Amino acid sequence: MKTTRSLVLLALLGLLGIGATLWLQHAATPRIAAEQRALQARRLLDVLPAGSYDNHPLDQRLPLGDVQLSNSRLLDGYLATRNGQPSAVLLRSQVSGYAGPIELLIAIDSQGRLLGSKPLRQDETPGLGARIAEWPNAWLQVFSGKSRHDPGDAAWALKKDHGQFDQIAGATITSRAVISALHDALRYFDEHHEQLLPRAPHE
Template sequence: MTPMSAMRQGALTLGIFALFTAGSVALTRAMTAERINDHREAYQQRQLLAVLPQAIGDVPVAELLDSTFALPDPALLGHRSPTTGWRVSHGTLQALVLPVTTRQGYSGEIDLLVGMQLEPDTQPRISGVRVTYHQETPGLGDKIEAQRSDWITHFNGLRLADLPPESWAVRKDGGQFDGFTGATITPRAVIKAVHDALVYAEHLPLVSHQQEPTP
């Protein structure tokens, strides 16, 4: 075999190997994409149920998923594109769940769900908060996760007017909430995001006027 033939054969073999590898990666990605999406949806459903008021925590998942509405001015909650929230009615009880994104975490973006119980003639009351995405430092910033600590539950039961504006902050900044040793930036970002959600809900027409969302 001449050197030129050997080079051609090597190039052909390399090309076939590259095509096979690319095809295998594409096939694996296609096979796992649906499974990953299913896991994400299941995780979101669990988090949604976790932030609802306990009295309606047994709402059927199908009913929950059908209760979405388009958020007006989603940028006020940190979103860069159209986003939906949830307005859940179960018997005489009503709840609101708002997705919030903050980019002020130590390692970037933090996504949250803020659940609120709606009551006539009063401000929405926080029923639960859960972090759905973050990249904060393990062992420090990840204490915002409910499975890591109970810190995130300290918002439960609060209304916007329960604390003066300056108290919606970590104690280091003169506020009401504990920070984390060595990780002040993370809780600071979450507190602001939760406060933003309450301010947003206070001016949301379907909350302030107790109306059903427009289909």
């Protein structure tokens, strides 16, 4: 009888322990998910200058769909705002590199100037084109502050193609692809400015 009571007590304690563990896991799941989301947001949003937005841009998607451009595709877009006014757009772009698709996040301010860009995915050759994935990236920083017309359309190319920009050493195709994607995004922004930057209702 005593043994039976002990076994029942142990079983109850075991069930209580399992229940407590499950409850703690359930209670912690939203916090863990929120922390993972915040980490992902920080990783993506470091292309935007600190203090340039006060919303959660990744929660404010732009109705782009899948847009085919001259040399690349726009997969998605997000709006950054400050004090309720649009401050920048983030465009997720895909272009064909040397070894496969290169996916970029491209930030453009409300005046159509490039704030920054970073690769989200690439399969380029290690030691050559794959250097596009280094962060921070000195080569990509060269394009910050540029716009569709600064330099002009014809200058958005490598120097070897009579354009303005140097290439990543040993990675001509990768460099051409990224420059084309940046130029495509700036041109798209310029041509769809009103759609991408909706004004506040009182304006």
